[in-house]
Amino acid sequence: MLEIKNIKKSFGQTDVLHDVSLSVNKGDVIAILGPSGSGKTTLLRCLNFLEKADGGTMTFDKETIELHKASKRTIARIRKKTAFVFQNYNLFANKTALQNVTEGLIVGRKMPKDEANKIAHEALKKVGMEDRSDYYPSQLSGGQQQRVAIARAIAVNPEIIYFDEPTSALDPELTVEVLAVMKRLAQEGMTMLVVTHEMNFARTVSNRVIFMEKGVIVEQGSSKEFFEHPKEMRTKEFLRIFQ
Ligand code: ADP
Numbered sequence: 001m002l003e004i005k006n007i008k009k010s011f012g013q014t015d016v017l018h019d020v021s022l023s024v025n026k027g028d029v030i031a032i033l034g035p036s037g038s039g040k041t042t043l044l045r046c047l048n049f050l051e052k053a054d055g056g057t058m059t060f061d062k063e064t065i066e067l068h069k070a071s072k073r074t075i076a077r078i079r080k081k082t083a084f085v086f087q088n089y090n091l092f093a094n095k096t097a098l099q100n101v102t103e104g105l106i107v108g109r110k111m112p113k114d115e116a117n118k119i120a121h122e123a124l125k126k127v128g129m130e131d132r133s134d135y136y137p138s139q140l141s142g143g144q145q146q147r148v149a150i151a152r153a154i155a156v157n158p159e160i161i162y163f164d165e166p167t168s169a170l171d172p173e174l175t176v177e178v179l180a181v182m183k184r185l186a187q188e189g190m191t192m193l194v195v196t197h198e199m200n201f202a203r204t205v206s207n208r209v210i211f212m213e214k215g216v217i218v219e220q221g222s223s224k225e226f227f228e229h230p231k232e233m234r235t236k237e238f239l240r241i242f243q
Contacts, residue, residue, distance in 0.1 A: 001026045001191065002047075002160060007056035007067065009042055016042045017053070018215045024160065024193065029186040031202035031223070032195045034212035035238065040195040043212070044162050047193070048084050049075045061159070080109075083153035087165040089145040091137040097124060097148045098133040101155050109156065123151035127181045143174030147181055154185070161185070163194040179205075199242045203227050211235050 002024040009017040016039045024030060032040045045051040046067065047058070053067040060081065065074055091100045101120035105111040111119075124130045127147040137145050146166055153161050163182070167175040179198060183205050186192060196202060202209055202223060209226040211219045211234075219232045230236050 001061065003059040004047065005057045005059075007043065007046055008054045009039075009046055009051065010054060016215050017046070020056075020212075020215070020217055022210060022217065022220070024191060026159075026191055027189045028208055029190075029192045029206040030194065030208045030210060031206035032193065032210045032212060033197075033199075033202060033238070034218075038212040039215040040212055041164050044084075044164050044193065044195055048079065048082055048162055050084070080156075081159040083156055083158040083161045085146070085149050085153050085161060085163045085166050087169055089137070089142070089149045089169075091145055091148060091152075093137050096134050096136055097129060097140070097151075100137070100148055101152045104152060104156055119155050120151070123155040124148070126154060126184075127151045128177075141174055142170045143177045146170065146174075146178045150178070150181055150185075154190075160191040160193065163192060163196070165195050165197070167196070167198060199239075211238065 005021045006019040007017050008019060020043055032043065034040055042051060046053040049070065056067045058065055058067055060078055092103065095103065098117070098120050101123055102113070102116040105116035105119060106113060121130060121133065124133050127150050129144060129147050129151060132140060132144060140148065166182070167178050170178060179201050182192070182201070186205050194206065206223050209220065209223050210217055211226070213234055219226065219230065219235045227239065230239055
């Protein structure tokens with residue numbers, strides 16, 4: 001479904017991604033792991049054009065584009081197939097949960113309000129937030145806000161959802177409820193690319209793991225292989241910390 005070849009990205013003198021390549025099949029839940037500063041978030045942001053890569057190609061549904069040359073129109077077309085869930089939720093403070101979910105449908109996708117409301121209610125129901133649809137973000141816990149953000153992602157019916165450390169701003173208790181929602185999405189076949197430090201999620205929910213360090217993929221494989229038989233020394237060291 002999605003193939004990335006040789007993504008490169010620098011910030012000034014700092015090389016952050018060196019020729020990163022990966023392919024994603026429909027229904028994959030891929031955990032992107034690695035120490036802080038290894039380029040995981042930058043990779044995800046380049047995939048959704050929140051950062052502009054310096055080089056590399058993306059093939060999405062058989063259309064190949066050069067990342068550094070993508071036009072606004074191409075970017076808009078590819079973004080329509082994707083959704084992004086941020087670490088800090090990025091909800092509009094002056095809009096209710098429902099309005100946060102409908103915004104992208106009405107403004108971005110030009111959907112009639114009634115239809116957008118119907119889809120938003122369904123999405124909020126899916127994340128267990130239907131009874132809070134009229135609440136503002138400040139009236140919700142972090143976990144609830146993140147679930148609204150996930151509802152907003154689901155509502156646009158994306159082919160893939162990118163999650164950038166979706167639980168790292170949350171207390172353990174609230175992390176559990178967000179991970180439960182993500183697990184359900186995964187079980188329903190949603191394709192997901194998840195930058196995370198949640199080893200348990202990576203082990204039990206994702207089918208594949210990518211381990212990055214210093215802007216390169218050091219090791220990747222099925223979750224089972226990765227956790228039970230890591231090959232690279234660096235991966236073994238990383239995993240030892242979590243045991
Ligand atoms: P990770 O998600 O693995 O923690 P990041 O992708 O956030 O890593 O960051 C990788 C490197 O890129 C870090 O050294 C970080 O300081 C640098 N970096 C990220 N974003 C920017 C930016 N906007 N400007 C300059 N440097 C950045």
